[in-house]
Amino acid sequence: xxxxxxxxxxxxxxxxxxxxxxxxxxxxxxxxxxxxxxxxxxxxxxxxxxxxxxxxxxxxxxxxxxxxxxxxxxxxxxxxxxxxxxxxxxxxxxxxxxxxxxxxxxxxxxxxxxxxxxxxxxxxxxxxxxxxxxxxxxxxxxxxxxxxxxxxxxxxxxxxx
Amino acid sequence: xxxxxxxxxxxxxxxxxxxxxxxxxxxxxxxxxxxxxxxxxxxxxxxxxxxxxxxxxxxxxxxxxxxxxxxxxxxxxxxxxxxxxxxxxxxxxxxxxxxxxxxxxxxxxxxxxxxxxxxxxxxxxxxxxxxxxxxxxxxxxxxxxxxxxxxxxxxxxxxxxxxxxxxxxxxxxxxxxxxxxxxxxxxxxxxxxxxxxxxxxxxxxxxxxxxxxxxxxxxxxxxxxxxxxxxxxxxxxxxxxxxxxxxxxxxxxxxxxxxxxxxxxxxxxxxxxxxxxxxxxxxxxxxxxxxxxxxxxxxxxxxxxxxxxxxxxxxxxxxxxxxxxxxxxxxxxxxxxxxxxxxxxxxxxxxxxxxxxxxxxxxxxxxxxxxxxxxxxxxxxxxxxxxxxxxxxxxxxxxxxxxxxx
Numbered sequence: 001x002x003x004x005x006x007x008x009x010x011x012x013x014x015x016x017x018x019x020x021x022x023x024x025x026x027x028x029x030x031x032x033x034x035x036x037x038x039x040x041x042x043x044x045x046x047x048x049x050x051x052x053x054x055x056x057x058x059x060x061x062x063x064x065x066x067x068x069x070x071x072x073x074x075x076x077x078x079x080x081x082x083x084x085x086x087x088x089x090x091x092x093x094x095x096x097x098x099x100x101x102x103x104x105x106x107x108x109x110x111x112x113x114x115x116x117x118x119x120x121x122x123x124x125x126x127x128x129x130x131x132x133x134x135x136x137x138x139x140x141x142x143x144x145x146x147x148x149x150x151x152x153x154x155x156x157x158x159x160x161x
Numbered sequence: 162x163x164x165x166x167x168x169x170x171x172x173x174x175x176x177x178x179x180x181x182x183x184x185x186x187x188x189x190x191x192x193x194x195x196x197x198x199x200x201x202x203x204x205x206x207x208x209x210x211x212x213x214x215x216x217x218x219x220x221x222x223x224x225x226x227x228x229x230x231x232x233x234x235x236x237x238x239x240x241x242x243x244x245x246x247x248x249x250x251x252x253x254x255x256x257x258x259x260x261x262x263x264x265x266x267x268x269x270x271x272x273x274x275x276x277x278x279x280x281x282x283x284x285x286x287x288x289x290x291x292x293x294x295x296x297x298x299x300x301x302x303x304x305x306x307x308x309x310x311x312x313x314x315x316x317x318x319x320x321x322x323x324x325x326x327x328x329x330x331x332x333x334x335x336x337x338x339x340x341x342x343x344x345x346x347x348x349x350x351x352x353x354x355x356x357x358x359x360x361x362x363x364x365x366x367x368x369x370x371x372x373x374x375x376x377x378x379x380x381x382x383x384x385x386x387x388x389x390x391x392x393x394x395x396x397x398x399x400x401x402x403x404x405x406x407x408x409x410x411x412x413x414x415x416x417x418x419x420x421x422x423x424x425x426x427x428x429x430x431x432x433x434x435x436x437x438x439x440x441x442x443x444x445x446x447x448x449x450x451x452x453x454x455x456x457x458x459x460x461x462x463x464x465x466x467x468x469x470x471x472x473x474x475x476x477x478x479x480x481x482x483x484x485x486x487x488x489x490x491x492x493x494x495x496x497x498x499x500x501x502x503x504x505x506x507x508x509x510x511x512x513x514x515x516x517x518x519x520x521x522x523x524x525x526x527x528x529x530x531x532x533x534x535x536x537x538x539x540x541x542x543x544x545x546x547x548x549x550x551x552x553x554x555x556x557x558x559x560x561x562x563x564x565x566x567x
Contacts, residue, residue: 094350096220102309113306122351146302148545152463152529155563160465160473 077101083136086129094121104143110134208387211239217308221245221350221358222387226313228560229462231478234515235288236316237380243387244293244314246422247347247358250407255383255391260328260375264342264412268333275391279377282323282331287372288512289397290317290480291404292452294428297556300546303438305553312457312560317478317513320395322376325411326369334365334413341368342418343394343405360420361402361428362411367450372397372511375408397511398482400428400449400554423448430550437549446551451482453547454536455557456489456516463562473520473530473564479504480513481536488535489516493528493564496544502532528564 066085067074076088076097091100105113111134117123126133204224205212211230217223222245230240255275263270273281293314298305325341342362349356367373374395377384384390389406396403402422412418422428429446431439456479467473479486489502502518522528535541542559 094220096218098216098218099308102217103306104304105306106303109306122353122356143302143304146300146304148302149558150300152561152563155464157464157466157565158462160461160467 079140081136081140083132086132087136090124090126090129090133094123100137100141104141105137106143107134107138110137110141208243209238209385210241210243214240214242215311215313217310221247222249223308225310226316227462228312228457228459228477228562230459231313231315231457232459232476234478235380236318238318238385238388241316241318241388242293242314244308244401245347245358245387245406246402247349248352249387250346250348253346253386253390253407258391258409260392260408261410262328262332262413263410264338265415266335266338267329267413268335271332273328275377278323278328278375278392282327284321284323285371285374286319286321286378287374287397287510288317288319288508289372289374289395290315290452290511290513291395291397291401292316292455292480294400294402294449294452294554295552297558298553300556300558301549301553302546303549305551307553314401315455315457315480317480319380320374320376320393321378321381322374322393322395324371325373325375325394326371328375328411329368329413332413335415337415338365338413339416340364340414340418342412342414342420342423343408344410344412344420345405346407346409357421359402359405359422360418361405361423362414362418362420363396363399363403364417364450367396367399367403370396372509398451398480400452402428417448426552428554429552430548430554434548435550439549441551449554451484452480453555453557454481454484454486454534454540454542455479455560456486456532456534456542457560458491458530458532458562461562461564465562466565466567467522469522469525469566473522474517475502475520475530475532475562476515476517477532477560478513478515479532479534481534483511484536484538485510486514486534487537487539489514490533490535491518491520492531492533493520493522495529496531496533499533522564522566525566528566529561530564531559531561533559 065075068080071080073080073084073088076092078084078087078097078101114123114126114130204210204216204219204222205214210224213230214224214226217225222243224243226240226242258275259272260278261270261272293310295307296310296314297312298307299309299311340362342360344357344360347358349358376393376395377391379385379388384393389408392408394405394408425443426446428449430449431441432445432447435441456477458475458477460476475491479489485507486504489504490499491502492499500518502516505515507514520530531544533542542557544559546556546558
């Protein structure tokens, strides 16, 4: 009887010790990770300001999670217009918003794209949101006429010696 | 620097505790790659890509090169395009990786370990052109949906591996075999384990070619994660989607493989030509096989301003799917006159060919240098967009760069 109680106490002590060690280890690992992911955290360098600026635009902090800048929803790159958040909430779970912003289609083709995603890609029934989404897409991402060959554009001129 | 690497390795080791699973291969994980659980948002670091690459899509990752980044004769990883249909597999362990050959037309179902594949079969290295079927999609009118590739979804790296034919012959193939279909470890965007992001393949004659490899090396090193580590099917000259990444299984089929993105309209074009915007029924769409003749001017970068009287050296690569390029020309007057370029022989079949020329400009002004390749059957690249198709594939219109003479 006494042996058993003693044994139980020993087990408890070991359990607490292990818990403590594991806790310390987890904290240490977490700290190392944080430092690794932000290698300049402990350093002061000229590039620090620039890098931090980049980090802020790429990963907005919690309070401005849905920040709009120059008419663009920063987190997704989608145009700020009627229906924006419905599109964000329904169309950026599986794929990137970049798949929306780089495509330009008319109403019929946006609808058929949604049907294709519903039939093959596990997209849910959009219900009353469907009209809001389609209206947003055709208003903000309509096709542009390109003809059989466009002019070369966005040329960055430089001197070649 | 070394110390930091050591810390990285140690921390990645400890990381396994945090995410509750072992990060197998933490040591050989590509430099800069972090597992998805703590994924670095910088794809250029994560995949070791040139900063000049263009990210078209980040879920799934689709990244393309620009013409001038493809100047190397053998494409390095840094400028190789990424085309993913699903999510990159996590926790890859090459030491337990296997490849299974099965299917209605295989004599048996047989599984090989990676080590077995490497030792049992003779290894070959070929330089192989891989171009996305949708390269150039962005130019079509009416536009086609999907990633809007411009010109940079093409590469020509050295691939080392074993012949698919040797493995198929080791298993034994029935006489009714018509197609092989691959299966891989990537994850569907919806994370539905029942769905495969992509499972394409090739008809038996393509599967049995000398150059069709089950590859485990790219440019002499382990294949980078984003390009299919540790095992990839490589079938040069055909849409790059035939070259399945993260390969786990090959089924020998007695029908045309019906995996994901083999059916419907995926990687298919109208069997008969259609007018722009015309509706095409699924049954009237035919699978793309060999890619068409095409070329890229990789030097100089578009936008060069040069002094009057100075001649300009241009260079680039040309390829023609299953065929060879027989002639390469350039024009500085929008196709009114053409001049020959010097054209090299390919290193091996299905490798791109290098061309160069010395261009003189008659007077000051704005010019476009156009490049046009012709294949061994006398077919040339069009100057305008080729036949419109609903999914925007096979745009091989001639490449153009802008030059100003001042």
